[in-house]
Every structure is written in structure tokens, then in C-alpha cells.
Amino acid sequence: MEKIIYDFTVIGSGIGGCAIASKLNKNYNTLLLEKEPYLGGCSGSFKRGKTTYNIGATTFATYQEGLPVYDFFKEFDLKLNLKKSDPAITVIMGDKTIHRYQELDKFIDEINKSFYHPKNKEFWYKVKEISNLFYKRGDFYYNKDNFTKTFYHLAKSIIPFSFYFLLPAKKGLQLFLPNISKEYQEFIDNQILIVAQAKSDEINFMTLLLSLGYALYDNYYPIGGMGKIFDEISKHIPNLKLKQDVTSITKHKDMFTITTKKGNIYQSKNIILNKPIFKQKPELYTDQSAFVVYLSVKSDEIYHHHYQIINDTILKHSISNSIFVSISDYDDDLIAPKGIYSITISTHTKVSYWENLSASQYEIQKQMLQAEIVKLLLSQFPSFYGNITDVFSATPKTFGRYIKRKTLGGIPLSFKNLLFNIPSPKIDDNTYYVGDTVFPAQGWPGVIMGAKNLERIINNG
Ligand SMILES: Cc1cc2nc3c(=O)[nH]c(=O)nc-3n(C[C@H](O)[C@H](O)[C@H](O)COP(=O)(O)OP(=O)(O)OC[C@H]3O[C@@H](n4cnc5c(N)ncnc54)[C@H](O)[C@@H]3O)c2cc1C
Structure with a gap:
């Protein structure tokens, strides 16, 4: 001792x-x-x-x-x-590709190409305005033991946004983007999911605005x-x-x-x-977690750092129809030898999907979801075909074994x-x-x- x-x-x-x-x-x-x-x-x-x-x-x-x-x-x-990631993310949805550029007007031009809406400008300016105001307050204090101080600080930082906090996200979307198409809604839902871990029917409009806002700030890729x-x-x-x-x-x-x-x-x-x-x-326990696939891929093409690929249907053994793909930087030879990309792909799943399975059932399920994710990746990056030099994955159980937590996010x-x-x-x-x-x-x-x-x-x- x-x-x-x-x-x-x-x-x-x-x-x-x-x-x-x-x-x-x-x-x-x-x-x-x-x-x-x-x-x-x-x-x-x-x-x-x-x-x-x-x-x-x-x-x-x-x-x-x-x-x-x-x-x-x-x-x-x-x-x-660090190296700047701009676009912060590129979303691929059917035949549409949307780059989430940091510069607001450039992004609005981009979104109008795929999901034109007469109120797009108003809506995306609102995303930026509210995110800016919220972050700039910066004076957050939250301690249930000190109710008065907590209330005072929350009142200062939350009350100005109470309209947005109390408004259900779906209603807010209808207000700002009336008659939003199903496809546009799907794009927004999948963008929110990677930040808020929930879709628009479960959250308030403030959370929706903040979740969509991150791509409008400086985002970076760490070398190595x-x-x-x-x-x-x-x-x-x-x-x-x-x-x-x-x-x-x-x-x-x-x-x-x-x-x-x-x-x-x-x-x-x-x-x-x-x-x-x-x-x-x-009482707060959530069954939500992640399934992650890791790949080494040989390629000499140049890619963005992050992609979201939205599928038509939910991937089996997951709770999501999208995957989040991160590809290492072309010039980053600290992370992998030149000509090799290190790729991390994640999707949402539940802890319970991976519990109470026999060893062989667990392995089959893991291989099935991994194969489905790799297939989706190859459908958008056909040049990776035949060039994957290593592929393996982690389930909530794997995370439990290494970092002692099965729930993630x-x-x-x-x-x-x-x-x-x-x-x-x-x-x-x-x-x-x-x-x-x-x-x-x-x-x-x-x-x-x-x-x-x-x-x-x-x-x-
Ligand atoms: C797939 C995925 C992708 C994500 N992508 C992003 C992203 O791109 N950007 C972003 O900002 N966030 C992202 N997040 C969220 C972000 O990773 C997490 O919110 C954040 O890392 C959680 O940090 P934490 O402090 O809660 O600790 P954790 O990451 O949960 O770490 C806890 C640590 O405690 C250690 N530990 C646990 N028990 C013990 C013990 N008994 N003794 C000693 N050590 C112990 C564990 O080994 C571990 O190192 C992602 C999350 C996931 C799952």
C-alpha cells in the first residue's frame, strides 16, 4: 500500500x-x-x-x-x-450526396441541391444563431445539492431558450420547414442521431438545433x-x-x-x-450502445474524414439505418503506413441484442452485422473491394470487456x-x-x- x-x-x-x-x-x-x-x-x-x-x-x-x-x-x-475537417461530414443517401460544409451559405447552397425548401435559409440560420447564443453563455452550473445556485444558472442559460426547449422537435421542424419531405426528415433524423443519440420524435427542438449545429463549427482530425x-x-x-x-x-x-x-x-x-x-x-439506465467495425484498406485515392451512409432499412441486429464512417487522412502516416487507411465505422445497437447468446450464436450475429456494414461501405466505395487487408469488430460485450461499460453514447x-x-x-x-x-x-x-x-x-x- x-x-x-x-x-x-x-x-x-x-x-x-x-x-x-x-x-x-x-x-x-x-x-x-x-x-x-x-x-x-x-x-x-x-x-x-x-x-x-x-x-x-x-x-x-x-x-x-x-x-x-x-x-x-x-x-x-x-x-x-490537427487537420481541419471541412466538410465535417458527407452524407450519402440513395443517389444524393450532401457535404456538411462549415460555411453557412455554402452549406445552404449544398442542401438546396438535394432538399430544396423555400425556408432552408431561415432554418439553417436559426440553427447557427441558437447554437452560437447557447455556447457563448458558457456559464453552466448544475448541482442538485445546491438548488438555488443551479436554478439561478439554469434560469440564466436556459430560460432565454425556453420556447425551443419546450417545443417538440417534430413540431419545430414543421414550424420552420413546413411540409418537410420524408426524405429530408430522414436526413435530419440521422444527423441528430449521431449527436443526441435519439431521433426527432423523442427530443425537443433545442436539442435538434444544437445537434445539427456542430458541423457549422471548427471540427478537426487528430493526426495519429x-x-x-x-x-x-x-x-x-x-x-x-x-x-x-x-x-x-x-x-x-x-x-x-x-x-x-x-x-x-x-x-x-x-x-x-x-x-x-x-x-x-x-432509473436512467439505457440499453443503447454501439457496434463498431475496424478496417485497414489499401487505396491511393483521397477521401473526406467522415461520411454517414443512410440505408433504406434498419441493419439487422442494430437499431439504425445508417453507418458513420471515419477514414484516416491521406497524409497521416502516423496512424497507418502510406497507402493504407485506418477506418472506424459505427452504428447504434442495443446491449440486450448481444446478451444471452451461445458463443456460436454471438459470433454468427457479429459476423452478420459486420458483413452487412462492409457491404454498405463497398456499395459507396467500390474501389475498396478486394483491398481490405484487415477487418474486425466490437460489440457492446467487447466494450464491456475492455472499458467495463456495455452501454455507450x-x-x-x-x-x-x-x-x-x-x-x-x-x-x-x-x-x-x-x-x-x-x-x-x-x-x-x-x-x-x-x-x-x-x-x-x-x-x-
Ligand atoms: C462509436 C462511438 C463514436 C463516437 N464518436 C464521437 C466523436 O466522433 N466525437 C465525440 O466528441 N464523441 C464521440 N463519441 C462519444 C464519446 O466518445 C464519449 O461521450 C466519451 O468518450 C465518453 O467519455 P467518458 O469520460 O464518459 O469516459 P469513457 O470513454 O467511458 O471511459 C471510461 C474509462 O474508465 C475506465 N474504467 C472503467 N472502469 C474502471 C475500473 N474499475 N478501474 C479503472 N478504470 C476503469 C475505462 O477503461 C475507460 O478508459 C462516440 C462514442 C462512441 C461509442
């Missing part, structure tokens, strides 16, 4: 765990324990053969001055090796993979220990003892758990999870949560905002 008694011990090195550990380390003796030999959880990278793959997250989104992700990296003056960003953050976390699978935490009078699978014991006055909050809040931002139903990070005076299942939401922008909120609670109550 180490003799040191840490002020804070963060368990888990997802973006939430790393963000809060680096922030607290400025004033407190902080320890970070991670089960795996690499940092990042579902935003990390791993190597197989000569190729590095992004585990889940691939878009370094909304890294723009004045927005939470940028502010966090600026706070530590981190040196990042998302894991490289964690290499930089880790320079600000001196007490970082990898391969530490925490198996028990015991509370004593004024401190905790933390025990790992290998029998290491640490002592800490406070604990921060970077894991889903469902054990504390089972946070809590869907549906109506029932609005505001006071969202858990706040403080459990008691010495126990906290950070990550994509606590305030405010998922993805790096949400998780980093959550870490900032937690830092504020710890420092000022």
Missing part, C-alpha cells in the same frame, strides 16, 4: 476522467487510475499490426475559440497536431488518432497509473481505500468515478431526460461522477463542459 493519501482519485481515463484530473491537479494531489494500458476509454486508440484504430470517437468536434473544448485545451496550452490527444493531456496528470483495474472502494471515516485486481491499494480523501452513473441511478437527450432528470455529478461530500452519463451530455463538448462544472462544484460548492 502506498503511504500517500491523495486528495482526489479519479477512476477511469476517458475524456471526462482526464479533463477533471488535469484540472484538479493544479490545486490538489490527484491520482488517476486506468484499467487499460492506454488512456481515453471510448475515445482512445489502439494498434493492431501496423495500423492504429480509433476505438469509437473520431471527430475532434467544436474545437473553436470561445467554445468549451477549445477553452479546455487552451487552459493547458496543449500542442495538438484520437489517442495522440490523450498523450498530450497526460503531461498534466503526473500521478497517472495504467493497468489498474479498480475492483473495490471502501469508505472509512475520513478517506477511501481503493483496491485493484492486482492487489494494489491506494488511499484517497475523495473519489471521482469516470463510469456510467447507472448503478447510482438505475451517454443518456439519450430525449424529452424524459430533460433538465432536472439529468443526474448531477455530486453523490455526496466525497464522491463524484464525471463522463457522458452525467451533466450535461455526451461527446467531447458535453463531457468537457461536465468536467468544468464538476471542478466548479469541488472548488466552490
Whole structure:
């Protein structure tokens, strides 16, 4: 057992765990324990053969001055090796290809080519206007233990948008884009799904606007993979220990003892758990997760970084009719040797689809969904045919084995999870949560905002 008694011990090195550990380390003796030999959880990278793959997250989104992700990296003056992704994403739907360009007017011209609507300009300007206003408020505080302060801050940041928060997304769409075509609605639904984890019939109009807004900001591709960003953050976390699978935490009078699978014991006055909050809040449990396919492909063509391919029908053993395809940069020979692309493809599934299967049923189901996804990819990228040098996939069970969580993507931002139903990070005076299942939401922008909120609670109550 180490003799040191840490002020804070963060368990888990997802973006939430790393963000809060680096922030607290400025004033407190902080320890970070991670089960795996690499940092990042579902935003990390791993190597197989000569190729590095992004585990889940691939878009370094909304890294723009004045927005939470940028502010966090600026706070530590981190040196990042990035390349702009513009278009942020290219959507392929039947015979239509829509590039989500960052520049608003350029994008409106683009959307008009595929889904002309007389009110397109008004609607997409509204997306940008509301996203700008929301992010620029930036003064978020959420702690159910301090109702008055929480209410005051939420009132300041939420009340100006109350019309949009209370308006169901589908009604809002009808208001702004009357008689929207089924196909256009489908395009919008699939765009929302990758950010909010829910479609327009489950969410409010504010969530819809914010979800559509991300592509209108600076989005980047990290050279060498998302894991490289964690290499930089880790320079600000001196007490970082990898391969530490925490198996028990015991509370004593004024401190905790933390025990790992290998029998290491640490002592800490406070604990921060970077894991889903469902054990504390089972009522919020969501069965939602992801199925991810990883490929190495030989090619000398140049591609955009991100595509969404929308299929006519739901993919079997998934809950989605679209796949999100991220292709490494042509010039990035840190991620894969020249001429080889590292590709990560994800779609939504449910944890329960992968439970209670025999070993052979599980393997067959995994191969079936992988094959269906690869077929969909090849239908749009025929030059990949015969050039795939490696392909394998991860189910919710795989994520459970590696990063100890089967549910992925946070809590869907549906109506029932609005505001006071969202858990706040403080459990008691010495126990906290950070990550994509606590305030405010998922993805790096949400998780980093959550870490900032937690830092504020710890420092000022
Ligand atoms: C397929 C997919 C694609 C995505 N794409 C994007 C994207 O492009 N851009 C974006 O911004 N967001 C994206 N997201 C969302 C984003 O990845 C997550 O919201 C975010 O990474 C979650 O971070 P977290 O802090 O909650 O921690 P997690 O990533 O959940 O990490 C938790 C960490 O805790 C560790 N841990 C757990 N239990 C223990 C234990 N007992 N002892 C020690 N360590 C433990 C795990 O090993 C892990 O490293 C994507 C998510 C998925 C699933």
C-alpha cells in the first residue's frame, strides 16, 4: 500500500476522467487510475499490426475559440497536431450526396441541391444563431445539492431558450420547414442521431438545433488518432497509473481505500468515478450502445474524414439505418503506413441484442452485422473491394470487456431526460461522477463542459 493519501482519485481515463484530473491537479494531489494500458476509454486508440484504430470517437468536434473544448485545451496550452475537417461530414443517401460544409451559405447552397425548401435559409440560420447564443453563455452550473445556485444558472442559460426547449422537435421542424419531405426528415433524423443519440420524435427542438449545429463549427482530425490527444493531456496528470483495474472502494471515516485486481491499494480523501452513473441511478439506465467495425484498406485515392451512409432499412441486429464512417487522412502516416487507411465505422445497437447468446450464436450475429456494414461501405466505395487487408469488430460485450461499460453514447437527450432528470455529478461530500452519463451530455463538448462544472462544484460548492 502506498503511504500517500491523495486528495482526489479519479477512476477511469476517458475524456471526462482526464479533463477533471488535469484540472484538479493544479490545486490538489490527484491520482488517476486506468484499467487499460492506454488512456481515453471510448475515445482512445489502439494498434493492431501496423495500423492504429480509433476505438469509437473520431471527430475532434467544436474545437473553436470561445467554445468549451477549445477553452479546455487552451487552459493547458496543449500542442495538438490537427487537420481541419471541412466538410465535417458527407452524407450519402440513395443517389444524393450532401457535404456538411462549415460555411453557412455554402452549406445552404449544398442542401438546396438535394432538399430544396423555400425556408432552408431561415432554418439553417436559426440553427447557427441558437447554437452560437447557447455556447457563448458558457456559464453552466448544475448541482442538485445546491438548488438555488443551479436554478439561478439554469434560469440564466436556459430560460432565454425556453420556447425551443419546450417545443417538440417534430413540431419545430414543421414550424420552420413546413411540409418537410420524408426524405429530408430522414436526413435530419440521422444527423441528430449521431449527436443526441435519439431521433426527432423523442427530443425537443433545442436539442435538434444544437445537434445539427456542430458541423457549422471548427471540427478537426487528430493526426495519429484520437489517442495522440490523450498523450498530450497526460503531461498534466503526473500521478497517472495504467493497468489498474479498480475492483473495490471502501469508505472509512475520513478517506477511501481503493483496491485493484492486482492487489494494489491506494488511499484517497475523495473519489471521482469516470463510469456510467447507472448503478447510482438505475432509473436512467439505457440499453443503447454501439457496434463498431475496424478496417485497414489499401487505396491511393483521397477521401473526406467522415461520411454517414443512410440505408433504406434498419441493419439487422442494430437499431439504425445508417453507418458513420471515419477514414484516416491521406497524409497521416502516423496512424497507418502510406497507402493504407485506418477506418472506424459505427452504428447504434442495443446491449440486450448481444446478451444471452451461445458463443456460436454471438459470433454468427457479429459476423452478420459486420458483413452487412462492409457491404454498405463497398456499395459507396467500390474501389475498396478486394483491398481490405484487415477487418474486425466490437460489440457492446467487447466494450464491456475492455472499458467495463456495455452501454455507450451517454443518456439519450430525449424529452424524459430533460433538465432536472439529468443526474448531477455530486453523490455526496466525497464522491463524484464525471463522463457522458452525467451533466450535461455526451461527446467531447458535453463531457468537457461536465468536467468544468464538476471542478466548479469541488472548488466552490
Ligand atoms: C462509436 C462511438 C463514436 C463516437 N464518436 C464521437 C466523436 O466522433 N466525437 C465525440 O466528441 N464523441 C464521440 N463519441 C462519444 C464519446 O466518445 C464519449 O461521450 C466519451 O468518450 C465518453 O467519455 P467518458 O469520460 O464518459 O469516459 P469513457 O470513454 O467511458 O471511459 C471510461 C474509462 O474508465 C475506465 N474504467 C472503467 N472502469 C474502471 C475500473 N474499475 N478501474 C479503472 N478504470 C476503469 C475505462 O477503461 C475507460 O478508459 C462516440 C462514442 C462512441 C461509442
